[in-house]
Amino acid sequence: MTQTPPRPPAGPPARRPVPTSADVARLAGVSRATVSYVLNNTSAVRISEPTRRRVREAAEELGYVPHAAARSLRAGRTRIVLLPTAHVPVGPLYGHFLNELQWALRRLDYTVVQYASMGLRGDEAARAWAELRPVAVVSFGAVDLTPFGVDILKRSGARAVITLGTRPVEGAHNVVMDQRRVGACAGAHLLERGYRRLGVVMPEEPGLNVFSAPRLEGVRGAAAGTDAEVVPLPLAYTEESAAALTARLPSLGVDAVFAYNDEYASLLLRALLDAGVSVPDDTALMGADDLLLGKLLRPRLSTVQVDMETGQHLAELVDRLVGDPDRTPDDHGHQAGHAPGHDLMAARAIRREST
Known part of the structure; x- marks a missing residue:
């Protein structure tokens, strides 16, 4: 009996050729220059919207993507x-x-x-x-x-x-x-309410010092020239750290805390209430950024609204x-x-x- 020789293993499927701008031009019925103007969003050349749409549809159908490096070489810089x-x-x-x-x-x-x-x-x-x-x-x-x-x-x-x-x-x-303005607002508000020993939460999470250090500086600026004291309060964003800080507050004599932002304030508020601390009667608390979360808490959270x-x-x-x-001063100075x-x-x- 004649045996059929085994088939050789199938090779990888043939790769489809990479579509080019010339392929897009042929399908759209326009020149390669028009394809370049449309897909590179060139505004110096006026091209009708129907033509732009036809070019984009052709590029999408073929799966054509402009070459960013080539475009950068032509333009002399990247985007x-x-x-x-x-x-x-x-x-x-x-x-x-x-x-x-x-x-x-x-x-x-x-x-x-x-x-x-x-x-x-x-x-x-x-x-x-x-x-x-x-x-x-x-x-x-x-x-x-x-x-x-x-x-x-x-x-x-x-x-x-x-x-x-x-x-x-x-x-x-x-x-x-200027993040100092946020701290200055918080400090001024707490001072106006009669608080004189202000704790300022300093998050221990990496990277937040970019925001927290200027906010601390702003509180210190607000307290300068008064009889108030400012006490930095390191705090990690964990329940355990918040509970530990709450336990330390009586020994620090802090009567109000600016908790960096509303998220850290919410964390600390939960720890204070769990420990039986009355807010604001025993310790006042303030956040920043005016998040919806602060309005849902009880007591509702005082905050600094940041308008960006x-x-x-x-x-x-x-x-x-x-x-x-090299533009000269514009309308924003x-x-x-x-x-x-x-x-x-x-x-x-x-x-x-x-x-």
Whole structure:
């Protein structure tokens, strides 16, 4: 009996050719130049909306994706906006702001890259960021930029280096996001209510010192020249740490606590009530950021409402600076290399039952 020889093992399926802009042009019935203008969102050439739609539909049907590196070579720069991060956990308020910023930048045709900068400092971080050749960097202060670091970024092609914080950096475009104002509002409110020994929660979680240290400074500023004392209170975001701090408060003589934000205030409030401490009769308590959570607690939480400009505003500033990095002071009082007159946030105290 004749045996059928075994079939050779099937090889990998043939790879489909990668679609090109020429394929898109043929399917859409337009030139390759038109495909490039449409998919690169070029505004210098007027193309009708039906043609734009036809090109996009053809690209989607073929699975064509423009080559970012090739586009960067043609343009002479990337469209990357770098948002460095370094152990910075953000609450709902800042999370919403960052999400809005990223969406707005994307609508302006930028590619947003969050860079994990853990373990990097100063000029070392700037060199690492520069390797990606970003067209702009927006630093939230987790890494201390230096003038030399800014120069590294600009020589690598960054047309805009924006810092958000209280300390201007030479060569960068500084936008004020002054957390001291939050602490100053809280301190002034507690002092007006008659409290004189103010505890200030300092979160132990990595990265939050960027926000908590200026808030402590703001409380100290509000208390300067009065008979009040300010006591830093380290606190981890755990029930055990909150219970331990609650047990220490009587020996510290603290009569009011600014708990950094509403989340830490909620954690501490639970521990105080569990220990039989009356709020505000025994110890007043105040948060910040005016989260819905604070309104649902009993007693309702006094807080500092932080009014931030939209992420859209910051995205538009990035776009203006990319277009003209040496622009003179604009309608917001900014000037490259100088501290601006414009502040990205404002704050005001809201009194509720906890104070």
